[in-house]
Amino acid sequence: MSILSRLHISEVSTKNLTLREDAKLYRRHGLGIELWESKFSHDNFEAEIDWLGEQDIHVSSLQPQIMTVFPSMSVQEPHDPDERVRLFCRAVDRFSRILKGRVIPTQTGAVPTGDEDLVWRTSVEAYKKIADYAARRDVKIALEPLGASLMNRSTIVSNIVTALEMLDEVNHPNFGICADSYNLWESAALDQVSLCGEKLFLVHLADWRRPRNFHDRHIPGDGVIPNGEFLRRIHDTGYTGDYVVELFSDGVTNSLWSQDPESVVRRIRQGVETAAEESGATA
Numbered sequence: 001m002s003i004l005s006r007l008h009i010s011e012v013s014t015k016n017l018t019l020r021e022d023a024k025l026y027r028r029h030g031l032g033i034e035l036w037e038s039k040f041s042h043d044n045f046e047a048e049i050d051w052l053g054e055q056d057i058h059v060s061s062l063q064p065q066i067m068t069v070f071p072s073m074s075v076q077e078p079h080d081p082d083e084r085v086r087l088f089c090r091a092v093d094r095f096s097r098i099l100k101g102r103v104i105p106t107q108t109g110a111v112p113t114g115d116e117d118l119v120w121r122t123s124v125e126a127y128k129k130i131a132d133y134a135a136r137r138d139v140k141i142a143l144e145p146l147g148a149s150l151m152n153r154s155t156i157v158s159n160i161v162t163a164l165e166m167l168d169e170v171n172h173p174n175f176g177i178c179a180d181s182y183n184l185w186e187s188a189a190l191d192q193v194s195l196c197g198e199k200l201f202l203v204h205l206a207d208w209r210r211p212r213n214f215h216d217r218h219i220p221g222d223g224v225i226p227n228g229e230f231l232r233r234i235h236d237t238g239y240t241g242d243y244v245v246e247l248f249s250d251g252v253t254n255s256l257w258s259q260d261p262e263s264v265v266r267r268i269r270q271g272v273e274t275a276a277e278e279s280g281a282t283a
Contacts (some may be wrong), residue, residue, distance in 0.1 A: 003231060003243055003276040008032035008060040009268060010204075010246035011039050014261045019048060021261075023057050029265050032058035034244045035098075037065045037091055049098055060242035061103040061142075061202055064091035069126045070109030070119055072154035073214065084109075085126050089133050096137040103202045103241075104134065105144045105178040107155045116156040120166070123156075127170045135174035142178035142201040143167065147186070149214065160184065160192035167199060176201035179234070180246070182208055182217055185225045193233050203234055203243045205272065215248035219256070219264070221271035228278025235281030245272065 009026050011017075011034060017025065019039045026033050040048050052059070066087040071079055078084060092104065108123040110116075131141050145163045146155040157163050163177050176199040184192070185208065193200070207223030209216075220227045231243075245268050249256035256264055 001240070003235075003279075003281060004030075004269070004273055006032075006242050007269065007272055008034050008058070008242055008244045009265060010034040010063065010244050011036040012063070013245060013247040013256070013268070014264065015250075015257045017261055020051070023052065023055050025261055025265055027055065027057045029269055031265070031269065032060050032242065034060050034246070035062045035095070037062065037095070045094065049095070052098055058242075059098055059102055060244055061105060062091065062095050062099055064088060064095075064104060066091070067105065068107045068109030068154065069123045070111055072107065072109045073150065074154070081109075081122055081126060085130060088130060092130075092134050092137055092139050096139055100138045101140070103140045103142050103178070105142045105202060105204075106130070107144055107146055108157055110152045110154060110156055114152050116152070119156045124166060124169045127166070127175055128172060131170060131172035131175040135172070140174055140176060140201050142176050144178035144180055144202075144204070145183060146180075147183040149211075150183075158183075160195060164195060164199070178202040178204060180204035180206070181225050181227055181230045182206035182246075185230065191233075193230070194237060196237055198238075200234070200237055200239050200241070202241060203239065204246045205230075205243060205275075206245060206247055207271070212252045213250070215250035216252050217247045217249060217256075219247065219267050219271045220245065220275050222267075227272075227275040231275055231279035232281050235279060243272070 011022050069081050143163050145157045151158050207218040207220050208225050209223045
């Protein structure tokens, strides 16, 4: 299967649209969807899940509202890791009907004191529980290393080698890695991603220019990330899973979130198509 046939848009990329608008837009362009729990209503959740299941659109993954064991820069509450794990597992339950065989990415979170040892030990035990809980519902869990700028803000895992170390300690077949080109390209990810093998569960794509804030990503092809080479390395691992373009664009001049969503999605598809051609991994 080609990369384009497995390409999905993360709903945050069209932040101002509704769930239904997202699904219809992505489907028009022959693309799948990465769900964001925040786009689902509290009062009409089951009906929205039913509606989504009736649509001719592939779901790759879910970004839950609580996706870190400890607080992250974007979601501080609740502080208690046990409560956060409970809410994470609640999201697994809520979406399990639509996520069979699919992926939920996660990060460790962090504490203000910089106690990485505490976060590590607690996260290892938490992920043992989460991975087992999700496995019983046929949902995969993927640890996502984040860029260095988010160390001790939203994570203590900023590269694939460290992520693999945590995978080794958790030691659960349902616990793998989400590799994000935006977060990893400056940390030798082109070499490190080759180490993932069958533990690579999900791939995220975006492009990088020197950011103006923490939420300033670009469409593949509009920055300096060698996404074509990244895709080639991914292909060489034997990866057969999904690709997701995830774009944050808040509080910056000419934000992607303020542009015509139809145009943004069209450019995303074109950018990934070009990167796939450069990779030679279109088959």
